[in-house]
Amino acid sequence: MSTRFDAIIIGTGQAGPPLAGRLTAAGMSVAIIERKLIGGTCVNTGCTPTKTLVASAYAAHLARRAADYGVTLGDPVGVDMKAVKARKDAVSGNARRGLENWLKGMERCTVYEDHATFISPHEVRVGDETLVSDRIFINVGGRANVPDMPGVNQVKHLTNTTILDLDILPRHLVVIGGSYVGLEFAQMYRRFGSEVTVVEMSERLVHREDEDVSDAIRDILENEGIAIRCKAECISFAPRGEDIAVGVDCLEGEPEIIGSHVLLAVGRHPNTDDLGLEAAGVATDKRGYITVDDQLRTNVPGIWALGDCNGRGAFTHTSYNDFEIVAANLLDNDPRKVSDRIVAYALYIDPPLGRVGMTEADARKSGRRVLVGERPMTRVSRAVEKGETQGFMKALVDADSKEILGASILGTGGDEAIHCILDVMYAKAPYTTIQRAVHIHPTVSELIPTILGELKPLA
Numbered sequence: 001m002s003t004r005f006d007a008i009i010i011g012t013g014q015a016g017p018p019l020a021g022r023l024t025a026a027g028m029s030v031a032i033i034e035r036k037l038i039g040g041t042c043v044n045t046g047c048t049p050t051k052t053l054v055a056s057a058y059a060a061h062l063a064r065r066a067a068d069y070g071v072t073l074g075d076p077v078g079v080d081m082k083a084v085k086a087r088k089d090a091v092s093g094n095a096r097r098g099l100e101n102w103l104k105g106m107e108r109c110t111v112y113e114d115h116a117t118f119i120s121p122h123e124v125r126v127g128d129e130t131l132v133s134d135r136i137f138i139n140v141g142g143r144a145n146v147p148d149m150p151g152v153n154q155v156k157h158l159t160n161t162t163i164l165d166l167d168i169l170p171r172h173l174v175v176i177g178g179s180y181v182g183l184e185f186a187q188m189y190r191r192f193g194s195e196v197t198v199v200e201m202s203e204r205l206v207h208r209e210d211e212d213v214s215d216a217i218r219d220i221l222e223n224e225g226i227a228i229r230c231k232a233e234c235i236s237f238a239p240r241g242e243d244i245a246v247g248v249d250c251l252e253g254e255p256e257i258i259g260s261h262v263l264l265a266v267g268r269h270p271n272t273d274d275l276g277l278e279a280a281g282v283a284t285d286k287r288g289y290i291t292v293d294d295q296l297r298t299n300v301p302g303i304w305a306l307g308d309c310n311g312r313g314a315f316t317h318t319s320y321n322d323f324e325i326v327a328a329n330l331l332d333n334d335p336r337k338v339s340d341r342i343v344a345y346a347l348y349i350d351p352p353l354g355r356v357g358m359t360e361a362d363a364r365k366s367g368r369r370v371l372v373g374e375r376p377m378t379r380v381s382r383a384v385e386k387g388e389t390q391g392f393m394k395a396l397v398d399a400d401s402k403e404i405l406g407a408s409i410l411g412t413g414g415d416e417a418i419h420c421i422l423d424v425m426y427a428k429a430p431y432t433t434i435q436r437a438v439h440i441h442p443t444v445s446e447l448i449p450t451i452l453g454e455l456k457p458l459a
């Protein structure tokens with residue numbers, strides 16, 4: 001049986017559903033196909049559940065620090081992991097059901113719940129059915145990498161997906177990977193009460209960030225009792241009774257860590273290997289990401305790729321922006337493009353890191369004359385008043401053009417405050433615009449004009 005649609009969308013990540021909304025509102029018939037959970041990674045196994053758990057971990061942390069604020073609580077503070085999981089499931093489940101109801105009630109939209117594969121450039125097989133369209137949008141996202149490390153298949157290991165099923169407290173969680181996903185889980189489990197070790201292959205945590213950012217994050221985590229093992233070049237696994245022995249060939253410290261649970265947090269892989277892309281002639285790069293142009297068109301006319309699977313972004317907001325770009329070009333005669341996007345993201349440890357634009361290394365490489373303004377959070381009144389003074393803020397500007405090149409705010413409210421820099425970057429306004437803005441006291445943002453008034457050459 002074959003059914004024709006005006007558009008087919010494969011995957012219900014952060015781009016597919018809003019695109020279905022725009023296309024159907026424009027009068028098109030749309031098939032949207034999901035093989036697992038509607039809402040994809042962010043809603044079910046990514047942003048929403050993790051940030052919900054981060055909030056529970058923050059509550060536990062603050063409760064332990066209650067006496068610092070003159071508040072008396074029972075000692076020790078208890079964490080009920082079943083209740084923590086139930087809260088996470090409720091928040092994530094509500095988000096999924098909301099989206100599912102919206103899609104299933106959408107006029108002119110048909111939801112298929114099965115695996116989709118291309119059988120030609122215009123045909124997609126779903127179960128026994130063949131769907132046909134001249135416009136196909138791929139939004140298949142990615143999944144956790146299971147690295148080919150010695151012994152990995154001989155031990156029980158967790159990924160960012162399976163760890164979400166835990167409703168018990170691991171005695172000792174060993175996190176492989178000291179980047180975004182790994183560090184968020186590391187801190188939250190430490191705050192829930194686990195012993196936690198982070199094992200990272202590089203010289204430092206979040207090694208794409210500036211060294212001062214990496215060092216400050218390491219301090220924050222170590223202060224909470226998380227063990228950090230960097231330069232772990234030969235990681236291996238072996239069962240050890242009920243436990244798992246993790247071999248870490250580090251230059252310093254014990255060569256082996258015995259953990260009760262291992263979380264693999266070593267990157268993601270695009271879901272493009274079982275999509276039949278070869279039948280459609282859609283090109284990928286050597287890591288499996290679908291190659292796209294600045295308007296997210298693949299090499300095959302009538303096929304677009306949006307979200308993590310195109311390798312041009314790895315976040316909910318970049319996937320959603322992909323939807324905006326495609327919709328603007330197709331429906332609004334507005335030539336939006338990916339290259340207009342400014343890099344921006346947050347790392348949700350506590351305090352969070354908000355980031356935009358260039359790092360110091362990028363700025364140096366650009367060959368510009370770079371100025372930097374910095375301030376520790378100990379000199380931000382809002383942070384002092386909240387009793388959360390870890391971290392610092394830093395902004396980089398071009399000495400000649402006065403444009404803001406990038407910024408890092410590692411500190412309480414850093415994920416929000418960074419937006420006042422981001423918006424000025426989008427406005428292509430000089431940094432002096434922020435410097436003259438009168439910000440509200442007491443906020444973290446009010447110190448951004450101050451650091452921009454104290455710029456000095458980047459060493």
Ligand SMILES: Cc1cc2nc3c(=O)[nH]c(=O)nc-3n(C[C@H](O)[C@H](O)[C@H](O)COP(=O)(O)OP(=O)(O)OC[C@H]3O[C@@H](n4cnc5c(N)ncnc54)[C@H](O)[C@@H]3O)c2cc1C
Binds near residue numbers: 013275
């Ligand atoms: C632990 C974790 C935390 C994260 N936290 C954040 C955060 O705080 N902020 C942020 O911006 N980003 C975060 N991310 C990243 C974010 O989740 C993704 O960038 C975002 O979900 C965008 O994904 P997407 O739209 O490309 O597709 P996805 O959300 O991955 O969805 C793709 C969908 O396609 C389906 N699919 C795949 N293949 C097929 C097929 N052949 N047939 C039918 N369906 C198919 C999949 O089942 C899936 O539902 C996090 C990710 C992880 C793993």
